[in-house]
Amino acid sequence: MTSSLLFNVNTIAYLISMLLFFAFMASRAKALGTAGIAVAYFGLLAQTGAIALRWKESYDMGVGHAPLSNLYESVVFFSWTIVLIFALLDLKYKYRVIGAFVMPFALLGMTWAQLGMNSGIEPLVPALQSNWLLYHVITCFLGYAAFAVACGISIMYLIKANHDESGQKAGESSIMSMFPPIRVLDDLNYRAIMIGFPLLTLGIITGAAWANYAWGTYWSWDPKETWSLIVWFVYAAFLHARFTRGWVGKRAAWLSIIGFAATIFCYLGVNLFLSGLHSYGGGGKM
Amino acid sequence: MTIKQRDFLHSMWDFFCSLKLTMFLLISLAVISIIGTIIPQGPPPPEYLVTISQTKQQLYQALGFFDMYHSWWFVLLLYLLTVNLVACSIKRLPHIWKIISQPALVLSSGLEQSLANKASFKCSDRPDVLKEKLTTFLSSEFARPVVTEADGDWHLFAQKTPWCRLSVYFVHLSVIVIFIGAMIGSLFGYKGFVNILEGQSISKVMTRSGKEIDLGFSLRCDQFSVALYKNGAPKEFKSILTVLENGVPVPDYTNARVIVNDPLTYKGITFYQSSYGNAGSYFFTVSGLDGKDSIPVTLDTNTSATLPDGSTMSVVEATDDVSQFIPNLSGPAAQVEIRGPQGGSEKVVVYANYPEMNIQHAREHKGALVLQYKGAQKQMYTGLQVAKDPGVWIVWLGCALMVLGIYGAFLMSHRRIWIRIQNGHVTIGGNASKNQAAFEHYFGGLASKLKKQLTGEEQL
Numbered sequence: 075m076t077s078s079l080l081f082n083v084n085t086i087a088y089l090i091s092m093l094l095f096f097a098f099m100a101s102r103a104k105a106l107g108t109a110g111i112a113v114a115y116f117g118l119l120a121q122t123g124a125i126a127l128r129w130k131e132s133y134d135m136g137v138g139h140a141p142l143s144n145l146y147e148s149v150v151f152f153s154w155t156i157v158l159i160f161a162l163l164d165l166k167y168k169y170r171v172i173g174a175f176v177m178p179f180a181l182l183g184m185t186w187a188q189l190g191m192n193s194g195i196e197p198l199v200p201a202l203q204s205n206w207l208l209y210h211v212i213t214c215f216l217g218y219a220a221f222a223v224a225c226g227i228s229i230m231y232l233i234k235a236n237h238d239e240s241g242q243k244a245g246e247s248s249i250m251s252m253f254p255p256i257r258v259l260d261d262l263n264y265r266a267i268m269i270g271f272p273l274l275t276l277g278i279i280t281g282a283a284w285a286n287y288a289w290g291t292y293w294s295w296d297p298k299e300t301w302s303l304i305v306w307f308v309y310a311a312f313l314h315a316r317f318t319r320g321w322v323g324k325r326a327a328w329l330s331i332i333g334f335a336a337t338i339f340c341y342l343g344v345n346l347f348l349s350g351l352h353s354y355g356g357g358g359k360m
Numbered sequence: 361m362t363i364k365q366r367d368f369l370h371s372m373w374d375f376f377c378s379l380k381l382t383m384f385l386l387i388s389l390a391v392i393s394i395i396g397t398i399i400p401q402g403p404p405p406p407e408y409l410v411t412i413s414q415t416k417q418q419l420y421q422a423l424g425f426f427d428m429y430h431s432w433w434f435v436l437l438l439y440l441l442t443v444n445l446v447a448c449s450i451k452r453l454p455h456i457w458k459i460i461s462q463p464a465l466v467l468s469s470g471l472e473q474s475l476a477n478k479a480s481f482k483c484s485d486r487p488d489v490l491k492e493k494l495t496t497f498l499s500s501e502f503a504r505p506v507v508t509e510a511d512g513d514w515h516l517f518a519q520k521t522p523w524c525r526l527s528v529y530f531v532h533l534s535v536i537v538i539f540i541g542a543m544i545g546s547l548f549g550y551k552g553f554v555n556i557l558e559g560q561s562i563s564k565v566m567t568r569s570g571k572e573i574d575l576g577f578s579l580r581c582d583q584f585s586v587a588l589y590k591n592g593a594p595k596e597f598k599s600i601l602t603v604l605e606n607g608v609p610v611p612d613y614t615n616a617r618v619i620v621n622d623p624l625t626y627k628g629i630t631f632y633q634s635s636y637g638n639a640g641s642y643f644f645t646v647s648g649l650d651g652k653d654s655i656p657v658t659l660d661t662n663t664s665a666t667l668p669d670g671s672t673m674s675v676v677e678a679t680d681d682v683s684q685f686i687p688n689l690s691g692p693a694a695q696v697e698i699r700g701p702q703g704g705s706e707k708v709v710v711y712a713n714y715p716e717m718n719i720q721h722a723r724e725h726k727g728a729l730v731l732q733y734k735g736a737q738k739q740m741y742t743g744l745q746v747a748k749d750p751g752v753w754i755v756w757l758g759c760a761l762m763v764l765g766i767y768g769a770f771l772m773s774h775r776r777i778w779i780r781i782q783n784g785h786v787t788i789g790g791n792a793s794k795n796q797a798a799f800e801h802y803f804g805g806l807a808s809k810l811k812k813q814l815t816g817e818e819q820l
């Protein structure tokens with residue numbers, strides 16, 4: 075068994091899980107929801123195994139390091155964290171239908187990684203040879219994943235809220251009655267961000283600590299740092315929205331979606347469009 | 361103070377206490393920060409300037425876009441954020457403090473109505489016996505209660521982690537602590553840069569703002585080396601450094617290894633591996649076409665020499681083995697750039713092992729001078745970033761405070777339980793500052809357990 079084979083199994087599992095969730099939403103057959111989550115768990119397990127295997131394979135090649143060192147590995151890890159956070163939410167609240175709005179993010183990541191990227195294991199460049207890499211990347215990506223889940227929930231919120239406003243009673247439309255009430259969606263959104271915000275904060279702090287350790291400056295306003303701060307500001311605004319009349323409900327849902335868009339830009343856009351010190355996706359200094 | 365003035369101060373105060381301002385500031389900061397990620401910060405490089413128009417350049421300069429995170433308007437926003445934060449805290453803290461320090465000990469009917477979680481049942485025990493039972497119950501199940509008698513009724517009050525209500529204020533305080541740390545760093549610290557040739561030492565560094573700083577000691581570079589992976593990618597950049605006080609090596613700082621991600625700190629000044637280069641010399645001779653009047657020319661990477669015919673020459677690149685570029689040749693070679701006295705330049709490869717090729721080249725190009733390459737002497741230098749930041753510990757303190765504060769704000773909850781014994785009825789009520797759903801569940805369990813203990817009945 076090789077890690078790349080296992081990654082393929084895991085990608086197909088996410089695809090099947092997503093389709094099952096779609097079918098569940100359309101048909102309201104409970105068994106489909108259960109099957110969807112079961113396949114998602116299976117995929118998560120396969121992916122966990124694959125990541126561990128890839129880690130071991132890098133040691134077998136004599137360039138051993140945690141599989142978090144390039145764009146391919148980070149996208150895979152991101153996808154893993156999204157399903158992990160979704161699984162935790164599912165264990166606690168059991169709103170299966172959320173899977174239909176979260177699994178696509180995980181699937182998109184895995185498909186892109188498997189089909190569009192070079193998956194070779196490479197040795198670690200000097201800039202990344204630090205334990206801080208592990209702390210920094212893990213906290214950041216767990217935070218990003220929580221924001222991805224919050225974004226999926228916010229999209230559900232907006233769909234449901236628009237539907238409720240347009241006057242139809244719940245229950246009239248089969249799909250809408252599957253959605254949790256908007257009050258619950260609003261609460262889940264908040265909870266997901268309450269998981270993500272502390273993790274992002276830790277991610278920024280560990281990043282600053284690493285930068286200080288490696289370059290002597292904890293903050294140099296490099297585009298990636300700045301974008302992570304932008305994301306942080308948006309979610310800080312979201313948290314305060316709770317206390318400000320007029321900034322709850324739909325606006326909070328939009329803030330959460332904008333926050334995730336900024337997160338994705340921070341993660342990918344900065345590397346693709348802007349230059350800086352962070353070395354995922356090429357470039358970077360020593 | 362006139363009434364008008366007082367009104368003005370009042371509205372100022374309300375303005376700074378408002379959470380709408382907070383939202384505005386947080387979102388503005390998020391949006392405005394984008395500018396500096398698109399426009400390069402610091403002295404703009406010429407490659408960038410040619411891509412924008414003159415007017416744009418002047419506009420950006422005037423608005424401070426080339427150093428926007430230090431521009432007055434960005435700093436103003438940060439100050440407003442700080443004032444907003446402090447004002448909000450001053451306004452709300454007394455109320456929160458009162459909740460913590462003077463809790464309502466008595467379950468009045470008004471309080472009872474405001475509680476989301478409550479239960480009530482009959483109990484035939486005598487009030488003072490009941491009081492003891494309930495005290496024991498709360499102590500073992502929740503927290504030690506305060507018992508109060510009011511209007512002939514007994515009231516019990518117990519709470520858990522009241523101080524976690526302060527967590528949010530610690531988060532806010534941490535933001536200010538971090539600002540203070542950053543300020544101290546920028547006032548009393550510096551960031552600089554220095555190149556040291558192998559075998560040489562320096563005692564001064566240049567800061568980013570172009571100031572020269574005397575370290576008060578010397579730093580010697582004993583060696584610099586690069587290690588590569590099998591595939592040619594860099595594996596390690598390593599400097600061996602020695603700190604010297606009055607020319608004498610300091611014992612624990614002799615032959616210290618500095619690599620990327622592993623700096624050297626001495627007397628609060630830290631040296632980070634950041635770049636490297638070759639400052640070695642290249643040796644040439646210049647002669648006429650007949651090989652007579654040969655004179656030596658020595659160059660290093662950054663200098664150029666003037667040749668007898670008035671043109672200048674500089675080294676672009678040099679190698680010890682040219683075969684990797686031109687497969688059927690071997691030995692050292694250098695690519696040099698020759699600038700004619702009337703302008704115009706050409707690049708020429710000069711070989712060490714093939715004097716006839718050098719002559720032929722001169723002939724073909726109607727030149728009167730022949731260059732011969734005699735080889736190079738390597739001398740590596742290490743490029744170190746130098747930083748001194750006495751505020752950094754305050755920044756880490758602020759960060760720790762923030763993490764603890766966020767933990768308290770999100771994951772802890774101030775939970776309160778009241779019990780009243782009145783006319784043979786036991787009424788229990790409670791609330792929590794966070795996570796209502798979990799508390800509801802907990803409260804339900806607690807109330808039915810209590811009822812079972814007192815009355816033996818299962819259901820509430």
Ligand code: HEM
Pocket residue numbers: 310313314316317379381382385440441442444445446448449452528531532535766769
């Ligand atoms: C302009 C500056 C700010 C002001 C005026 C402000 C004000 C407030 C106020 C009044 C509250 C409600 C406290 C309460 O429950 O009584 C609050 C909550 C909070 N603030 Fe801020 N804040 C500011 C900036 C920040 C920043 C930069 C952060 C980033 C970490 C932050 C994190 C929080 C958190 C985590 C909460 C608790 C939210 C919750 O419990 O859901 N605040 N803030």
